[in-house]
Amino acid sequence: xxxxxxxxxxxxxxxxxxxxxxxxDADTLAARAGAKLQLSGIAVRNVHAKRDVELPxxxxxxxxxxxxxxxxxxxxxxxxxxxxxTLILSALRNGACVVTGNKALLAQDGxxxxxxxxxxxxxxxxxxxxxxxxxxxxxxxDSLAGDRITRVLGIVNGTTNFxxxxxxxxxxxxxxxxxxxxxxxxxxxxxxxxxxxxxAAAKAAILASLSFHTRFALENVHCEGISSxxxxxxxxxxxxxxxxxxxxxAEKLDDADGAKGVSVRVHPxxxxxxxxxxxxxGAFNAVFIEAENAGELMFYGQGAGGAPTxxxxxxxxxxxxxxxxxxGPGRTETTTGHVPALPIDAAVTSYYIGxxxxxxxxxxxxxAQLFAEHGVSIEIMRQTIHRDAESNVESAELRIVxxxxxxxxxxxxxxxxxxxxxxxxVTSVLRVEGV
Amino acid sequence: xxxxxxxxxxxxxxxxxxxxxxxxDADTLAARAGAKLQLSGIAVRNVHAKRDVELPxxxxxxxxxxxxxxxxxxxxxxxxxxxxxTLILSALRNGACVVTGNKALLAQDGxxxxxxxxxxxxxxxxxxxxxxxxxxxxxxxDSLAGDRITRVLGIVNGTTNFxxxxxxxxxxxxxxxxxxxxxxxxxxxxxxxxxxxxxAAAKAAILASLSFHTRFALENVHCEGISSxxxxxxxxxxxxxxxxxxxxxAEKLDDADGAKGVSVRVHPxxxxxxxxxxxxxGAFNAVFIEAENAGELMFYGQGAGGAPTxxxxxxxxxxxxxxxxxxGPGRTETTTGHVPALPIDAAVTSYYIGxxxxxxxxxxxxxAQLFAEHGVSIEIMRQTIHRDAESNVESAELRIVxxxxxxxxxxxxxxxxxxxxxxxxVTSVLRVEGV
Numbered sequence: 045x046x047x048x049x050x051x052x053x054x055x056x057x058x059x060x061x062x063x064x065x066x067x068x069d070a071d072t073l074a075a076r077a078g079a080k081l082q083l084s085g086i087a088v089r090n091v092h093a094k095r096d097v098e099l100p101x102x103x104x105x106x107x108x109x110x111x112x113x114x115x116x117x118x119x120x121x122x123x124x125x126x127x128x129x130t131l132i133l134s135a136l137r138n139g140a141c142v143v144t145g146n147k148a149l150l151a152q153d154g155x156x157x158x159x160x161x162x163x164x165x166x167x168x169x170x171x172x173x174x175x176x177x178x179x180x181x182x183x184x185x186d187s188l189a190g191d192r193i194t195r196v197l198g199i200v201n202g203t204t205n206f207x208x209x210x211x212x213x214x215x216x217x218x219x220x221x222x223x224x225x226x227x228x229x230x231x232x233x234x235x236x237x238x239x240x241x242x243x244a245a246a247k248a249a250i251l252a253s254l255s256f257h258t259r260f261a262l263e264n265v266h267c268e269g270i271s272s273x274x275x276x277x278x279x280x281x282x283x284x285x286x287x288x289x290x291x292x293x294a295e296k297l298d299d300a301d302g303a304k305g306v307s308v309r310v311h312p313x314x315x316x317x318x319x320x321x322x323x324x325x326g327a328f329n330a331v332f333i334e335a336e337n338a339g340e341l342m343f344y345g346q347g348a349g350g351a352p353t354x355x356x357x358x359x360x361x362x363x364x365x366x367x368x369x370x371x372g373p374g375r376t377e378t379t380t381g382h383v384p385a386l387p388i389d390a391a392v393t394s395y396y397i398g399x400x401x402x403x404x405x406x407x408x409x410x411x412a413q414l415f416a417e418h419g420v421s422i423e424i425m426r427q428t429i430h431r432d433a434e435s436n437v438e439s440a441e442l443r444i445v446x447x448x449x450x451x452x453x454x455x456x457x458x459x460x461x462x463x464x465x466x467x468x469x470v471t472s473v474l475r476v477e478g479v
Numbered sequence: 480x481x482x483x484x485x486x487x488x489x490x491x492x493x494x495x496x497x498x499x500x501x502x503x504d505a506d507t508l509a510a511r512a513g514a515k516l517q518l519s520g521i522a523v524r525n526v527h528a529k530r531d532v533e534l535p536x537x538x539x540x541x542x543x544x545x546x547x548x549x550x551x552x553x554x555x556x557x558x559x560x561x562x563x564x565t566l567i568l569s570a571l572r573n574g575a576c577v578v579t580g581n582k583a584l585l586a587q588d589g590x591x592x593x594x595x596x597x598x599x600x601x602x603x604x605x606x607x608x609x610x611x612x613x614x615x616x617x618x619x620x621d622s623l624a625g626d627r628i629t630r631v632l633g634i635v636n637g638t639t640n641f642x643x644x645x646x647x648x649x650x651x652x653x654x655x656x657x658x659x660x661x662x663x664x665x666x667x668x669x670x671x672x673x674x675x676x677x678x679a680a681a682k683a684a685i686l687a688s689l690s691f692h693t694r695f696a697l698e699n700v701h702c703e704g705i706s707s708x709x710x711x712x713x714x715x716x717x718x719x720x721x722x723x724x725x726x727x728x729a730e731k732l733d734d735a736d737g738a739k740g741v742s743v744r745v746h747p748x749x750x751x752x753x754x755x756x757x758x759x760x761g762a763f764n765a766v767f768i769e770a771e772n773a774g775e776l777m778f779y780g781q782g783a784g785g786a787p788t789x790x791x792x793x794x795x796x797x798x799x800x801x802x803x804x805x806x807g808p809g810r811t812e813t814t815t816g817h818v819p820a821l822p823i824d825a826a827v828t829s830y831y832i833g834x835x836x837x838x839x840x841x842x843x844x845x846x847a848q849l850f851a852e853h854g855v856s857i858e859i860m861r862q863t864i865h866r867d868a869e870s871n872v873e874s875a876e877l878r879i880v881x882x883x884x885x886x887x888x889x890x891x892x893x894x895x896x897x898x899x900x901x902x903x904x905v906t907s908v909l910r911v912e913g914v
């Protein structure tokens with residue numbers, strides 16, 4: 045049986061688990077791959093750093109360049125742009141297959157990496173980059189190769205799902221739920237990349253690229269985080285039968301929607317409580333796909349963590365090894381879709397709008413009229429009257445769920461609504477999916 | 480661009496959709512596959528039969544042999560054992576890749592077909608055979624190739640899920656729910672293959688084979704259907720926080736379980752209402768997988784229907800075409816697991832037992848003692864007293880949920896319980912998963 049040399053770059057949470065499994069499960073992996081997968085070394089910055097897993101000290105090196113030059117398979121788990129980018133390109137040029145979980149690099153510079161892999165005829169795989177352990181990229185690329193995906197809705201960031209789930213369950217404010225997530229290790233000390241949606245945006249670009257056979261970059265993704273979601277937003281959504289999730293969305297629009305192309309975006313989104321994604325709790329991830337023939341599909345599992353993500357890395361590694369052993373194609377992605385990325389203004393979705401209005405006759409009619417004038421159709425309109433016990437002043441809260449409308453039409457409608465004298469304030473404007 | 484000839488065998492519900500998509504989406508499929516996929520003919524028994532979709536009459540032929548001889552890719556959707564088996568073998572020997580949805584043939588004679596495909600170095604794919612549109616076989620084979628699956632729980636038969644869901648929602652008896660399923664087209668006039676679990680058993684054999692890298696045949700699968708599940712069973716389960724689902728189960732047991740190997744079985748199963756599979760309603764399918772590193776995964780979608788199943792067929796077809804164009808390995812399944820199939824007696828699970836008992840002091844203690852003597856540990860024991868309003872006679876109902884125990888130990892316990900003078904009757908014995 046042939047032996048393939050595996051170079052591991054990086055030995056954090058995921059890398060350490062990958063190394064452990066490569067050593068512990070060597071026989072099983074060899075049987076699956078058709079070749080021995082020999083861990084030839086682990087490139088790290090500090091060879092004496094403390095690791096999550098005990099590993100043979102002689103494997104560690106700071107010389108990533110030499111390690112890569114001698115490898116048949118390279119696993120890149122360093123993260124960040126450089127030196128990861130240079131090392132991956134060098135590995136591909138040497139004819140090594142590369143497995144990476146580096147979503148930031150893929151979202152920023154994917155086309156360059158893919159081009160190099162195609163030129164060398166080797167595999168570049170990155171199942172671990174989106175939704176951790178969940179097999180989602182291979183099903184999109186291969187299983188749905190004969191179908192047309194129309195929409196992808198993904199809960200692809202465990203930190204924000206945990207925070208929103210906490211807020212939904214306990215009524216906590218964002219800051220308190222974030223603190224709890226940090227205490228439990230679900231959020232980092234600097235949570236910006238997660239809570240502002242940047243991590244989800246990189247994953248959205250990857251999901252959109254594979255789903256629509258066109259390379260989308262990070263700059264094509266409209267991104268809003270969850271830091272402005274309030275306990276009041278969550279409570280109002282709950283009351284109306286919705287849950288708020290941070291979704292990565294990639295959706296094909298056509299002439300009927302007013303714009304032709306793909307809208308790729310990340311933002312807090314209301315979902316009906318009976319939607320399959322609404323039942324995704326804690327730090328779990330899930331990706332919901334709508335395709336012309338397959339209909340609705342959902343993939344659910346752990347989106348992060350050392351061992352789960354290592355499972356995705358090793359699935360890619362065994363597949364790449366098989367292709368080296370049996371001789372086979374590197375290239376299995378197609379980018380012949382050539383659909384344009386649409387700006388957020390062209391996105392079409394439903395909206396939830398909360399309004400604090402004067403309690404006067406005719407208010408509802410005036411607001412409804414204004415929506416109609418802007419071409420935004422109302423699906424549900426509900427008014428609740430509050431009376432302040434002390435002052436005895438009545439105020440009215442109006443909650444509106446619209447049918448699908450463009451961002452531009454909605455923005456214009458909200459502007460117009462703000463100008464009405466009967467409006468005290470617009471309390472929330474949130475997008476709704478799955479209705 | 481190269482042209483590949485595609486022979487379609489069978490033109491029922493799924494076949495007609497496959498033909499439609501091959502014609503309508505020819506350009507997209509060519510771009511994805513890297514070759515034109517030309518539908519060279521459709522073999523049917525009667526070329527003039529009425530079809531679901533309008534297709535060019537000149538494509539139809541009764542001469543399947545000639546069609547197969549001239550094809551690069553063969554799609555078999557005739558079902559049944561012969562002539563499907565002979566035609567598939569002939570195609571593989573000619574070096575054609577074969578895509579099939581024939582679960583009965585695969586469960587009965589999979590090893591022969593795989594051997595032939597390996598010999599010819601071509602792909603034999605069958606994503607459509609299990610859970611319709613849901614990409615499940617490729618994720619198990621490729622994405623989880625570096626992990627160890629420990630358990631698979633699948634809702635893989637839409638008919639029985641619809642019936643059980645109806646019974647759960649409306650309180651209907653089995654016969655009425657079946658009649659409703661037949662009226663809506665979810666169940667056939669002769670529903671035996673579905674309701675007795677035979678269809679699910681063939682899928683269980685396929686799922687077990689891929690998950691445990693060992694070929695399991697239909698005879699390795701213990702099979703019980705749902706025709707004996709009563710409205711009272713469903714109501715009692717509901718009352719205790721469970722839902723009853725027909726599950727296809729493949730589970731690895733080791734020494735700690737008293738037997739080493741894989742238990743493959745199909746039977747009505749109680750699931751806690753908060754389990755992800757409990758939320759799979761109507762005719763939908765889902766497969767829940769537990770793996771050592773990945774943890775819990777779930778795949779959800781439509782398990783049947785023309786277009787959804789055609790999506791799975793075409794995903795396989797495009798992948799097979801890519802391998803023909805780029806030159807690549809046919810064989811990507813491994814069968815080096817060599818784990819034995821266990822008989823149902825060795826299966827280890829939890830149980831729900833309903834007992835009608837005499838309302839006397841000390842009854843609970845005697846029953847608990849008897850369970851302990853047989854090594855079956857009780858997790859929950861709940862007694863409800865009923866008083867007949869007319870006769871004023873009291874009777875007691877006892878509901879027991881056990882910890883994990885072997886079938887053999889449970890059967891012995893139930894036999895012993897029946898012998899107690901304080902037992903009026905054993906009202907139900909059902910297996911429980913997901914607790």
